[in-house]
Amino acid sequence: MNIGRKFAAAAAAVFALGTAAAAEPITVVSWGGTYGQAQDNALFNDASKNTGIEIIRESGASMSKACLQVESGAVTWDLVVTGSGGAAAAAAKGCLEEIDYSVVDVSDFYPNTYTDHCVGSDVFATVMAWNTDKYGAPGSDGAPNYWADFFDVEKFPGTRAYRANNVDGALEPALMADGVAPEDVYDVLATREGKERAINKIRELKPHIAVFWESGAMQAQLMKDGEVDMTTGWNGRFDNAKKDGATVGYTFNQALLDYDCFAMPKGAPNKDTAMKFLAEVSKPEYQANLPFHITYGPTNRKAYEVTTAPDELIRALPSHPDNVPMMVPVSLDWYAEHRAEALEMYIELLSE
16 A cells, blocks of 8 residues: 555656646747747747747847846746847846856857857848938949948938947947947947947937837838838848838948847746757757848858858858958957946937
8 A cells, every 4th residue: 555655656746747847838039020030930940849849939039128037036038039249248247047068069150159158049240221222222333331421411311210229239330430440449439438439429410310220120111111211230131121122222341240149047947948949949950041031140150061042142141251351240348348338328318
């Protein structure tokens, strides 16, 4: 009788354990629009199917919200998509788990596309985009080519759009437009005076900024609707907007070369399972699919060996060797040390 009871209790415990393990999906948070759809189609859906790890997909990714969850001790997110600068700043605040690189294999990743707290998911560029009906196609005579053109409303009259409520990629273009050499941008921005110089340049443009965009989906919609003539934003969003009929073009000249990444909030409720899922979506066969859905380059170099993408598409990626020398690599060290101060100054400008 006692043996039977012990066996029944043990069996019940094993069954309960297995049920609990199977009933714990991970929450993966990204952005909306074509970017979120691209990740679903290229990464998340197949990775979930192939691993058996159920995921709850949410939009509205934000490192600020992730840090608020950590600070309140109520973490519900397991993996969050973020820009590299936002991840660097969140890691500096102690908001992120360290990545377990015994689980996640980055041996074939490009250098500088992962950190202790962030694994690169794709390479993108922050560019200036414009209405090609108004200013001409990229590379044509008279078309804008540098950030100085974006800020020159006499030579290129028209309405502008600029980033709202987030300083990532906002100050660097202003400094280059003000004459700072691309290679000196972060040295200048490391000083209070340099930040003020960038803010003042944006302040000059502000009367011509018709819209402050809040998301990549909004960037694309602004160009599709013809609501503004020029905007800052992410190259893949504009390529997809063009596919949808927008008269939009952009240049990689002086663009900011950056990468999106996966980060894990400190105290993620399903840390071990999320780490396994992160390892899966970091494999080259998933990253090789991404350019078919949005023109962002892979961080895993082996993706270029297995992709079936045509040469024309590969050459359009920010990470293509022909494009990289034209751009300014984003400094994660600067964002880790200076982002909080820069953001405070930028928000103050927006509230004027």
